[in-house]
Amino acid sequence: xxxxxxxxxxxxxxxxxxxxxxxxxxxxxxxxxxxxxxxxxxxxxxxxxxxxxxxxxxxxxxxxxxxxxxxxxxxxxxxxxxxxxxxxxxxxxxxxxxxxxxxxxxxxxxxxxx
Amino acid sequence: xxxxxxxxxxxxxxxxxxxxxxxxxxxxxxxxxxxxxxxxxxxxxxxxxxxxxxxxxxxxxxxxxxxxxxxxxxxxxxxxxxxxxxxxxxxxxxxxxxxxxxxxxxxxx
Numbered sequence: 001x002x003x004x005x006x007x008x009x010x011x012x013x014x015x016x017x018x019x020x021x022x023x024x025x026x027x028x029x030x031x032x033x034x035x036x037x038x039x040x041x042x043x044x045x046x047x048x049x050x051x052x053x054x055x056x057x058x059x060x061x062x063x064x065x066x067x068x069x070x071x072x073x074x075x076x077x078x079x080x081x082x083x084x085x086x087x088x089x090x091x092x093x094x095x096x097x098x099x100x101x102x103x104x105x106x107x108x109x110x111x112x113x114x
Numbered sequence: 115x116x117x118x119x120x121x122x123x124x125x126x127x128x129x130x131x132x133x134x135x136x137x138x139x140x141x142x143x144x145x146x147x148x149x150x151x152x153x154x155x156x157x158x159x160x161x162x163x164x165x166x167x168x169x170x171x172x173x174x175x176x177x178x179x180x181x182x183x184x185x186x187x188x189x190x191x192x193x194x195x196x197x198x199x200x201x202x203x204x205x206x207x208x209x210x211x212x213x214x215x216x217x218x219x220x221x222x223x
Contacts, residue, residue: 040122042118042201042216043157043203043213044213045210045211099209100162100164100205102162103211105158107156
């Protein structure tokens with residue numbers, strides 16, 4: 001597609017439920033990143049994928065968070081047993097390759113856990 | 115540790131010039147990025163500096179001093195549409211971006 005697409009744009013879920021967030025990167029981009037942005041805070045790195053290499057999961061805040069990238073394209077971020085502190089905007093970005101290159105961001109998914 | 119510092123909020127007048135400062139501490143250094151983020155929207159790329167000096171791009175310029183761990187974004191001829199948050203991010207030796215909390219710029223007529 002023309003840009004990075006994320007869905008849903010908004011998600012309200014009950015505490016304890018699982019949620020799945022989707023990211024469709026720009027075609028041909030080998031690197032894909034997930035970030036979390038809380039109100040008034042900077043972007044918090046969660047995970048990145050580069051080609052077929054094993055993902056860097058060092059930013060995932062707990063084992064309730066997982067992500068996968070199928071076929072080197074679409075990625076899903078799954079949060080199990082959601083907690084209120086998981087409420088944030090989840091941003092996905094892609095870039096041509098991993099490194100000092102411009103990243104293109106999606107519009108984000110605003111997650112609210114009630 | 116790694117850290118990015120930038121002011122929380124700045125106010126400027128339409129038509130004026132504003133400079134947004136950023137200081138960084140990263141483990142190794144592979145460049146400094148500036149992104150613009152309008153409320154409720156995705157961040158968009160503004161500039162990338164890896165060498166010392168000033169990079170000019172239209173009304174926006176970005177400066178880097180590696181010895182001082184310092185960068186600034188300079189916005190000239192401010193327009194109302196420039197009201198946004200400006201995010202500074204340093205790239206460490208592992209090509210990991212370390213993000214600041216952003217500077218909210220308010221433009222007044």
